[in-house]
Amino acid sequence: MHQKIAVIDERTVMLGSLNVLSQSWTREVMLTMRGAYFARKLLAHEHAETFARPPRCGRCKGAEIEIRRRKNGTWYWRCYAAPCKTTPSGRTDAWTQDIRLTSGR
Numbered sequence: 001m002h003q004k005i006a007v008i009d010e011r012t013v014m015l016g017s018l019n020v021l022s023q024s025w026t027r028e029v030m031l032t033m034r035g036a037y038f039a040r041k042l043l044a045h046e047h048a049e050t051f052a053r054p055p056r057c058g059r060c061k062g063a064e065i066e067i068r069r070r071k072n073g074t075w076y077w078r079c080y081a082a083p084c085k086t087t088p089s090g091r092t093d094a095w096t097q098d099i100r101l102t103s104g105r
């Protein structure tokens, strides 16, 4: 299932296959659940605290950091600042850093 999770605040969670931010009508489903305990557990499982705090780029010290995921499932930060990732030869060589997750998946 192409699962979507939207945590509205620390109490309300929407869960399902519908992309709530882009679709107005489909036959897909979305459940809304209320409960602070469930919302906090879900945020912890999805590493929300970690993912909400990207580091500064280790090369240019900029804040243009995006999150990516490797095929093996490892998450990593990546600097997308154009001057930072462009080498003199014209290749792109973006700064990346693996994200160390304390628990979960």
Ligand SMILES: [Zn+2]
Pocket: 057, 058, 059, 060, 061, 062, 079, 080, 081, 084, 085, 095
């Ligand atoms: Zn950079």
